[in-house]
Amino acid sequence: MIIKILGSGCSKCNQLKENTEAALKEAGIEAEIVKVTDFKDIASYGVMQTPALVIDEKVVSFGKVLKPQDIVKLIKG
Amino acid sequence: MIVFEFLNNQILKMLWLSDLVKYFVVNVLGLDMSTRLGGSIHFFIYDVIKIFILLSVLIFTISYIQSYFPPERTKKILGRFNGISGNILGALLGTITPFCSCSSIPLFIGFTSAGLPIGVTFSFLISSPLVDLASVILLASIFNWKIAIAYVIVGVVLAVAGGSIISLLKLEKYVEPFVFGNKMADVAEEELTYKDRMEFALNQVKDIVKRVWKYILLGVGIGAAIHNWIPDSMISAVLGQDKWYSVLIATLVGVPMYADIFGTLPIAEALVYKGVGLGTALSFMMGVTALSLPSLIMLKQVVKTKLLVIFTSVVTAGIIIIGYTFNIFGYLFM
Numbered sequence: 340m341i342i343k344i345l346g347s348g349c350s351k352c353n354q355l356k357e358n359t360e361a362a363l364k365e366a367g368i369e370a371e372i373v374k375v376t377d378f379k380d381i382a383s384y385g386v387m388q389t390p391a392l393v394i395d396e397k398v399v400s401f402g403k404v405l406k407p408q409d410i411v412k413l414i415k416g
Numbered sequence: 417m418i419v420f421e422f423l424n425n426q427i428l429k430m431l432w433l434s435d436l437v438k439y440f441v442v443n444v445l446g447l448d449m450s451t452r453l454g455g456s457i458h459f460f461i462y463d464v465i466k467i468f469i470l471l472s473v474l475i476f477t478i479s480y481i482q483s484y485f486p487p488e489r490t491k492k493i494l495g496r497f498n499g500i501s502g503n504i505l506g507a508l509l510g511t512i513t514p515f516c517s518c519s520s521i522p523l524f525i526g527f528t529s530a531g532l533p534i535g536v537t538f539s540f541l542i543s544s545p546l547v548d549l550a551s552v553i554l555l556a557s558i559f560n561w562k563i564a565i566a567y568v569i570v571g572v573v574l575a576v577a578g579g580s581i582i583s584l585l586k587l588e589k590y591v592e593p594f595v596f597g598n599k600m601a602d603v604a605e606e607e608l609t610y611k612d613r614m615e616f617a618l619n620q621v622k623d624i625v626k627r628v629w630k631y632i633l634l635g636v637g638i639g640a641a642i643h644n645w646i647p648d649s650m651i652s653a654v655l656g657q658d659k660w661y662s663v664l665i666a667t668l669v670g671v672p673m674y675a676d677i678f679g680t681l682p683i684a685e686a687l688v689y690k691g692v693g694l695g696t697a698l699s700f701m702m703g704v705t706a707l708s709l710p711s712l713i714m715l716k717q718v719v720k721t722k723l724l725v726i727f728t729s730v731v732t733a734g735i736i737i738i739g740y741t742f743n744i745f746g747y748l749f750m
Contacts, residue, residue: 345522347518347714348518349518351623352518377717378522378525378714379592379594379717381522381525382522382525382526382529382594382595382598383598385600386522386526386601387487387488387519387526387527387600387601388519388522388523389518389519389522391601398601401601402486402487402519403619404623
């Protein structure tokens, strides 16, 4: 599983990354987390609001910093 | 009228808070209000508390309203208008659409990919950081409603003019090619419940307070220093009403800086108190919020240098014009 965090580096994006790491730990799943900060790449996902969460190339959330529990649901579901 | 005065004085200006802090400063700290120390401590405590209270209440309420205007919806609405009405709507929606400034570039890309004309997207980009419902109400609290409304109007006019100039000059070719033709992410537009909206509003308050509290303390600190410590003569020499260059200096100092608008309000307040022209103070505020080195660096990734330069120049020129205008006609508002 590859999880991408789209965002140009403001504190929300870092928070989302931390929450994702916590979620993975809680779910006991291993995954690679990649931070995407280049606008060209972010644009290619069609996302208008950062931070955004992409799991295995599918955009699952944008514009908010999900809490770890919500991320766990998305990872499992 | 009397009811309005009362509401305005107690809820917005929080005169009761000012009196309370005065009591604290004089009776608990034992300081004389007319001394520099007493006066600046009063200013600091009163302004910090007032701004944080207003900030939290306003952001909560406004975020709740804003939850009805996600960018997708804004994009659909704007797509239906052509010409200058598109610019005007873009500017107006820019004032209510919520997003953190780091989303401004993805938003720009999203709008442009959806086919919105460049003038409309730029009107949106200009008005977004410049005019924001919470700060307008804060302006009314610090100055008065006439000024707050005038600020909104000139902000929107600047955004419309800026966007129109950019579209008239046919600057589309200076937008980086990758900005066009991106497909939209396939996430269904969520139906938000009342509880969702409350949670969103609450999170916005927490997020924004976390992000801006430093700027507020810094801004109020600087405001307190200006208010009570920096001699009038020094301020007047650089920014005095009679100095023709005051607006230029205020704008050029503000433009490269990055600070949250809430932090600039106490500085503007203190400057005006010290006799700086209203226009000069507003130019400083607009310079700080509308443009900043970080946001221009981000914008550079999506537009070519020529467009970036034109954009910056147009907005800066607009701010300077607005500053001079308010200085001349400021007496009408005070």
